[in-house]
Amino acid sequence: MRVIASVQSKRGSSRGLIHYLAHSKIDRNAEPEKGRELFNEFTDHLTVRSANNFLKSNCGKGRPSNNELHHLVLSFRREDFQQLGSTDEERQRQVKIVTRFAIGQLEKSIQSERLAWAGAVHRNTANPHVHIAIQKQYLTKDLQGRSLNKIPREALPHFEIIDGEKRIVDGILIESAKQKLQELVAERTPSREHANDKQHNRNAPQKHDAIEFQKGDGNIREREILRRGILAEYQLKFKEEKIAFLIENRESLKFPIRDPEKAITLRVSLLELRQSATNSEDWSKTPRSRQIIAITNSILAREESEFFKLKEETASIRGEANQIRTDYRKRGVKVPTPAFNKQELDEIQSECLANTKVREFRYLEQVRTDLENKKEIAPRTVSDLELLAGQKAVSEMRMQLHQRQLSDFKDNAYYRKVKVGNDPVSLAMIARQNDIENDGRSVLQSIRSAIEYLTNKPSSRNSKSREVFLFDSVNSSLSEQSLQMHKSMRQEQKIVGALSEVLYRSSTLHTVKPVFSADQIIEIDTLSRKLKFPKEYASNWNLQRTSIQGAVPSQHGAKGKIGPDEAGNLSHAIVGRALAREILCNIGLNKTKEDLAFYRSSKRFHRFALEDKSNGSMSYLSLDDVDLPRKSSILDQALNLLLESKDHRTLRRQIEDRAKDRERCLKADVAAAKELSLNAAKEASEFKQLSLLGSAADLTYQPIFTTSEITEIEKRITMTSSSREAKHLNSLLKHLAGIDGTNFKELLVSVVKLKTKAGSGEERDSTAHEKGGWPEREDVTIGRGIRTGIERT
Template sequence: MRIVASVQSKRGSSRGLVHYIAHSKLDPEREPPNSRELFNAFADQLSVKSANNSLKIGVAKDRPTNDELHHLVLSFRDDDYRRLGANEARRRKAVKQIVRAAMKSLEGHANADRLLWTAAMHRNTANPHVHIALQKQYFANECERQALSRVPREALPHYVRRDAGKSLVLGYLIEAAGEKMDTIILRESSRRRAEKMIARSDAAEDRSRPGESMKTKEEIGGRFASERNVLRDAILAEYEIRRIDSRIDRLLEHGDRMRFTVSDPVRGGKMRVSLRELEAKSSDTESDQHAAPSVQIKTILRKMLAREDASRIQIQTDSAGVLEQADRIRSEYRKTGRKLPPPSLTKEQLDLLQERCLEGVEMRRFSYLERVRNELERGGEIAPRSKYDLRSIIAEKTIAELRAHAHEKEHAELRAKGYYRRTDVGGDRAVSMAELDRDEKERDASGGSFFAKLKDKFVRRSNETRIRAGERDSVDPRRLIISKLGEELANIQRGRKLELSKAKTLEKILTGSSEDRPTEGHYSPLQLAEVEVLSLPLGQRAEYESSWQSQRLLVEAADTDCSAYRRLAKSGPTADFAAHKLQMIAGRALAREIVADVEVGKATEDLKVFRDSYRFLRHPVSDPESGAITYMCLHDVDLPQSASLLDRTMHELFEDRERRTLRRAVESQAKEREKTLKDDLARATEIAKSATRDASEFKSYSILGLFAEPSHRPIFTSGEIAMLELRIANTRNASEASHLQAVVESASETPLRSLTDLLRDFEGSRPVVAEDKKTEPKVHDDAGLRGRERVPETRSAHDPTPRTFPEHGR
């Protein structure tokens, strides 16, 4: 065998297996004098401490013990090792790639989301070999913790019986490593042949023209610049094609959710609605009054798709020659092992391309463009990032962290409520595991004749037979629900990892920037809206307050170059722009207070429902051996509640170990869930207090300060109204539902818009950023926008807002 894979017996120094791998039996001639270089799946040049930390599970404080790790060794023949590269550095780099490919194969066969391992290459024997410390515990793709009690037999060399004898099977570890090694050897040999051919060609050309140099510096420079221009044009074309593809995918997947302005056949005029909303309304009412708007929206969507497809074809046709030249240049540099020259992109082009990469979470392409940017900056071809650019990166990083937090919360909520969540199981049927269990209990409790029970048992056996025959998903709804739940949880985890990767990459850029790095981000209206939408349900008070301050600053600083001013000027020469800005700020502050109070109501109700049904709510418990998930409640596993203290003590003393472990697991899940709900309520309350303080300056108070009446009409967004309507439908508090219904009816008098559109109206040509919040921005004195005390009602003469909306003071 060209590669030998084996599992070593437990060994290691008193400092652990990782220390043994890094320091044992160092060869001073062929190895570093102090320590070997440790590496893992993601990093090189790890210290022993960092490597041990990377192998920890959960919040363990100590380094992993030898019993928690597997010790693997991959050995190579010396002649194969020498063919991996022209020098020792290239060979060591190739060995790392081989080990990573082998461990990736083990990861896939173990159905692991990620295996934790660290390794070091040893050159203290005739055959180069790699020692690997592998953590036994890991998380499966279904996000369940499992243990690799032993390295699978199929991963290592073993014999299998075939026909009359035995044959040796290398195992997938060696197969993956050998495949990667062959690829590297072939690449290196091709590179060496290409270098020899170039050298012979250069020598022949020099001999044919002895008095003349092969190429002048001008010719080489001209070709180099031409290649860079081709690569630039190809990258721009590729990104434009990719952007059009993403828009087409978005239209195909989410076109039914997009809102369009169409004719309203019922009330006349126009309405802004989506195809999905029309279909929901038509299913509630059997009339065909929504047919005409549906046809309009479908026509708009078809035209948009046709326009995007035509643009894509046009760009592909125009850039076909450039893309072909770029592929040829890349292939030539790859064959000769030379570094590809940086495309001659401008700073504006790089900014735009990297912005698109962040929108699509394409971090590999973003990192490549960042390397190009650094190279162009070092060469003085483009200017470094400005403070405004760094502020934009801070904003992107903040949003990425919020999204990752949102994914984490969504994962926890879905996992906790998966038992009660309805899932589509085919045939226009949506059902939850709780409903399946309830139906099964009712069927068992209903009794019936002997023949009825026999028939039911025969039907179940037939179903099990069909499941084994490959019709599992179509027959067993429970298996289908668990499968879909696992897929959804895995998708959420992938989204979280992408956002964390984005935040980490952006943090590296900020860390490497100059010392006068700004502390505040610059947010576009779209980003401000997203920060508010994410931070409110997550309970991120700092981000929620910062978003409001940025929104307020944007409106206060609006001048005559914004669309809000131009729209107001058309209404008449006496229009007061300062009063209009005050109305916007006050309306948004009052609306935010109501929405924050709704979040408090939801959190309070969730906690009350949990406490009322504490003993009967089911929690997911995974089997440590099989990884199967079972949903259990405290009532199923707890000790008898009605027994005496002595009986309970006896039950606890004679409780078997398996049941005790299960009971403690369920109790832990229940306590953790209660703690999460308490924390959610506390964070929602803090945000509601902050929103109330922001709205207090736009209310008029009674003499004793016991009654507050808002001085402006709340300005809600379309998303907030949808949230209020959902709360009205789901709340158990009739008083809250009545109050919110009045609020929604009052808001229906004005057209609804998104927060992004509202803020864009006040966006001017000059970006507005508060310098690290050190100074308060300049405001209009007559508007009284920044007052922190309770101010009396100050209605402008030009403010036509009626005072008929419901009172909502806290």
């Protein structure tokens, strides 16, 4: 057997090396016209886009350049290729196994944890061959970043001195490829008699299938295929969306990374590291950047490998399910109801709600109704309905938050900054540029940089057309943000509507009160604080506290409770959480006061967005723009008021109403924030006595924040106008960074699990429900749920 390994020069199509591998010089008689199928270590079914994403060394949105990749070719003799299988499909599958083994041996030779590579089998020449693209950047087994500047000499044919003679050695790639090739050919030599037996057994009728067709209504097998096919399709859909999210947001995702200089662990993202870097070319080579890139690439590689593995494993069953649906639709007959069990429906419907797939949720609800009517599955229990009521309450609060954010967006759109190139630009900055001279150079520079980014030409100070172009670009970005916010709000409205229908139909015999899982309790805590709902915020704290205290053992050592060591941790959690809530409420109060004070000082010149419904255009006007002249005499003012046109009067009153509503809302926010702050201070006051006269950093117990709350504090530090507040919050974060504290969300999840365990058996908790009633998410394990006293108004 003979194998040839060679390194190709830097070439490829203008669309990149991966596109070249998939689409170059296709032989239509032997290869697919749409392009060759790509493969890697994990899967045989890669798209060009997926392969490019997999091979990127950074987190940009483009494809890897040809200079970032090595281009290898492994060629085989046609006779050897023919021995690998009876069909071209089987032969290609075996060649991929050979390629994976050869690359695996190359990885071992350079002490690599894993090389990122993708390949394609070419059959457009006399000798079948595999083109392989390998990313130069890789991680060693101890996660140190390395660069494979050239393929090692030992991997390719080379000369060595053996027994005093100069001989050519095949190298690692050829030797390993030959070894695996010989093994596969040796395995594929069954006797003709054995092959005939296999064919006979394959053609024989299957008793199991015959029995299935005789059961029930005669389509049991079809219903089972539909069930498995739908489960596979939904799992693939959820996986695909998760991968898309990772690719889209990988630069902004934060990870806990240890700072070697400060000896503390901080949560940072690649975007923050790039913005804070002094040299834009070297930021990606710092230890922290390389560590985050390694983490994101590892997560993405794992998710994509799981996706393609699942796609490959379920290809057959999904095809069968689609064929069944097609056949029934052609005949105009209703497709059989998939044979789901209750646990599967509970899990997949919960996943649909988590991913805002309301249409899929409604379809599965129809399936559930059919199965319940046929008595094939049990109806939802009271506990199931209580969990759905909890989900509905959370979605209602999300919807209210979206409505508030939309209102704020409309009132502040003129001053909202959007990214144009690398510079944040707002409509207000564009309007001010002609009025600013010496003290506005930074603003002018941002405007000019943005113009250059959009037009690819040096900007001119007097270029009105380019300023209009920039204005339209910013306006377009604002419109996209507004549409996205409307979309999010409508999605929550649909979820609320779907859940309301389920609860209305199912709860006629029961009074359903909402029950929340652990992460929902945390989310309600955040939502009620942002919405300035004092009643819900206080009720949620009572729920958190009683849940934690309920897990602490009594004096009699009740069965199923925790030990004294865990009880101490839970007591710390109650204190730490109370202190954290007070800090967060104070931040909210300070922000609302700042917003109100700033608005009052600039009320007359604050521009509100007004949409022309006839053409969809947007204009921005202030009281100063529409108000009648005030410096004239009383007689002139009366005359102006008398001669004011109807359209102008309508516009002026509209702006005046908007200005009054804005101030009224800000005042209400301040009042609600004060109530929240007072309540939180009262809750925390009993614990502050544990450290008399101590500062926040000197308390016996430290505040416990969730990761999203820490991000909120970091954002406040950059936005506050009070240097004293910024200094205090910075000090707080630095002190917390050196403490290995327990994450409150994880702690609450463990408490909810303890309640479930304690409720099993003789002392079963009334809120516990059957297994599978609520799925587990990757970021936090969902508990069974605990009853709440919160009542929505």
